Amino acid sequence: MASVCSLALVLLFSFLSSHAFVVSLASSDGFLQCLSAAIPNQLLYTQSSPSFMPILVSSVRNPRLFTPTTVRPLVIVTPTNASHVQSTVICGRHHDVRIRVRSGGHDFEGLSYRSERPEVFAVVDLNMMRSVRVNRRAGTASIDSGATLGEVYYAVSKASNQLAFAAGLCPTIGIGGHLSGGGFGMLLRKYGGAIDNVLDATLVDAEGRVLDKKAMGRDVFWAIRGGGGESFGIVLSWKVKLVPPPKVTMFKVPKSIDEGVIDILTKWQVVAPALPDDLFIRVVVQNDVAEFQSMYLGTCDMLLPLMESHFPELGLNQTHCKEMTWIQSVPYIFLGSTATVEDILNRTTSLDMSTKATSDYVHQAIPKDGWVKIFILLAKPNAGLLIIVPYGGKINSFSEAATPFPHRGGVLFNIQYMNFWLATTDGSTQTKWVKDFYAFMGPYVSQNPRQAYVNYRDLDLGVNVVVGNVTSYKAAMVWGEKYYKGNFKRLAFAKGKVDPDDYFRNEQSIPPLVARK
Structure with a gap:
């Protein structure tokens, strides 16, 4: 049975490389100079870089969404710490270059690395930020958004055979995107969804500030736990509660x-x-x-x-x-009976x-x-x-x-x-x-x-309509209430608190509503 989590990478690379998309350079030069001044050059991949296409394609999971006409990013930033993400946001705001964020690349419409409309944008690829730190005594884990579910599960099992994490089945899914939308798997009936076990998070907002649960406030912390990715900022890490399944x-x-x-x-x-x-x-x-x-x-x-x-x-x-054991069930149910626990660490998928x-x-x-x-x-x-x-x-x-x-x-x-x-x-x-x-x-x-x-x-x-450089709330309701029902309006007000200028946006991002005093 086929799976979303397969032409070979080299064929896709050579095919796309011969059809470069030419972006507007009106604001890009200043943005790239700003990035180079703040971030080591080896973490930046412009379209002229030999490594640009391999890096970009490395987390493309669906060839349908990556064709010769796909709008590609101006640059891929591969941060290794929070300051790199902050600098990217600050440079982007100053030079009018928007940002898309990729953890595992499993967005079903590829919005973490492509745009449906012609625009100048950068991709922050969190592949280099994927640490998993388990506190056995507290029964918690602190997880960087770039970690895959397979890496999270493996780290938890190595730390303790008495702990597990209630999340999805596909090992190559990035934890950042998974938690941003909800996240459910085979433990949902016993322990709920992944978001139901989130205790804290670290967010870089549209001003480039690093905020924890307390600093971002109740409404924004509520919003990032299921309100979709790329609407409220860039979540760098999550603190989650682990659960104790037996054999x-x-x-x-x-x-x-x-x-x-x-x-x-x-x-x-x-x-x-x-x-x-x-x-x-x-x-x-x-x-x-x-x-x-x-x-x-x-x-x-x-x-x-x-x-x-x-x-x-x-x-x-x-x-x-x-x-x-629980960890043995992860490869068994998704990869098949002959797969090993180590196989869940493989971040690649067939194209x-x-x-x-x-x-x-x-x-x-x-x-x-x-x-x-x-x-x-x-x-x-x-x-x-x-x-x-x-x-x-x-x-x-x-x-x-x-x-x-x-x-x-x-x-x-x-x-x-x-x-x-x-x-x-x-x-x-x-x-x-x-x-x-x-x-x-x-x-x-x-x-x-x-x-x-x-x-x-x-x-x-449904897709967003931008009016006066801000996403239309009325147009977004068409798709938004399907995903969020009555929570959609509260999400829009949370967006208005943390990103009223609508810097973080894509074709299905939350529009900002600002409460009148």
Whole structure:
């Protein structure tokens, strides 16, 4: 099965190098001179540098978003400390050059390294800032935003086999972007999302100041924990609470149409969100097969009677169970049964596949005839796949306003629709399938607004309009309320407090609202 986390790097490099995009030099010379005076030159990569393209492409995860016409940055800054980030912001403000920030490069629309519109911008690539410092006694970790989930998980496991971190599945995702949008994985029902375990953060704001939780204030600290990246400043590091999972039991059980998968899924969607919090069962559906993938915080002997009581339709037995440590479950569930723990440290991904994705939230069970129609659409040529994640438990226990991430009580599950195609081919048929499937699902998913997950960013939901050099709040509501529901307005006021001039912005950044006194 393909994954968003694959033409080879050298082919992409040579192809793009022959189609350089010429940016306006009106303000760029002064900006570059300002950077050179404040930051070591070996940390700066201009378009004339031989290393520019390899550095830029190093964290491109989706070739669909990087073509000969892609607007490329004027310079890539690879800071090693906070002062380099501060200098980049100050120079950018002074010379009217905007900044995009990249931690892992997994933004589904590539907004961390490209622009949809012609503009002069720089990329701050946090690849060199990825330290993970674990405090075993306190059960916490301080994590630089450039660290990947794999690096975080590995560092936590090395520090203590009694600690884990409740976050996502893909090891190459950067922690900065992951936490900025929410972050959920197989521990969400027991411990909530990644943002629910954030204790503090360090932010460089639009004035170039370094702010911690206290200095940035309650509203801004609330906003950065799920309000999306590149709206409020550059988060350099996060302090998070770690969690204590015991030995876990994993299983992967595929079921096909001939094995009654439609009836099983019809039952799963009601059972999975209501199971004991120690049990998580997600579903990956492709063609006529649904694979049920599970983590149970306990032994197989404890799991089997639980499944027999709550979900006998799946037919789980002893042969399906694989007991392992939490850290062993990370490569097992995402990279496969032959992967090792060390494999999660690999930051590279293949660039031979392009992708398109979007998402929905479901509050009421889909009727059986709806699942029948879903499998008919999945059987079409060039169809994609579904990744269905159950909620319930801890993640649903928070109020919608506790963090900007509003998908809490009443949510049964999240669905991600995704399609893949070879980077050397057109992909229009696969993209159309995603759009058509999204349209078909309208009657079965959340309404008013139809909700989506910001970490599965989709520009088809709407893009910003800039009026008088400030993002229009009214235009941004079109997409903003889908991601944030009623929290969107509060996010805009938080933006108005920390960045009223809208320096940090992209095609789906939060617009500033300034409270009148």
